[in-house]
Amino acid sequence: MNLEKYRDFCLSLPGTDEAFPFGETTLVFNVMGKMFALLDIDGFESVNLKCDPEEAIELRERYEGVIPGYHMNKKHWNTVSFDGSIPDKLLLEWTKNSYDLVVAGLPKKVREALQ
Numbered sequence: 001m002n003l004e005k006y007r008d009f010c011l012s013l014p015g016t017d018e019a020f021p022f023g024e025t026t027l028v029f030n031v032m033g034k035m036f037a038l039l040d041i042d043g044f045e046s047v048n049l050k051c052d053p054e055e056a057i058e059l060r061e062r063y064e065g066v067i068p069g070y071h072m073n074k075k076h077w078n079t080v081s082f083d084g085s086i087p088d089k090l091l092l093e094w095t096k097n098s099y100d101l102v103v104a105g106l107p108k109k110v111r112e113a114l115q
Helices: 003-011 053-062 088-104 108-113
Strands: 016-019 026-031 034-040 046-050 066-068 077-081
Touching (some): 003 016, 003 026, 034 088, 077 088
Antiparallel strands (some): 016 026, 046 077
């Protein structure tokens, strides 16, 4: 996985934009203004993704490259390593799941605007 491929995937999701609200090196992907992925563009070592609380624990136990969300609510966020221990396909699937969780929490009118 490289930054360009990951960025292209995130921006392909409806209603997604990117921003640097936490400084010049922390890239944040938002859907309708709500974060679903955060990463450091300098190191490109990991990404923070929103996750169902029960699934978050399961993924941490199952994958060495998944830890509680760095600087995030550890109940709802995981940090996923780009060290190659997580297949790209799975990383993109988890990113889409993060996006879907955020979309599900949006007001109905906003969700409908994404379709």
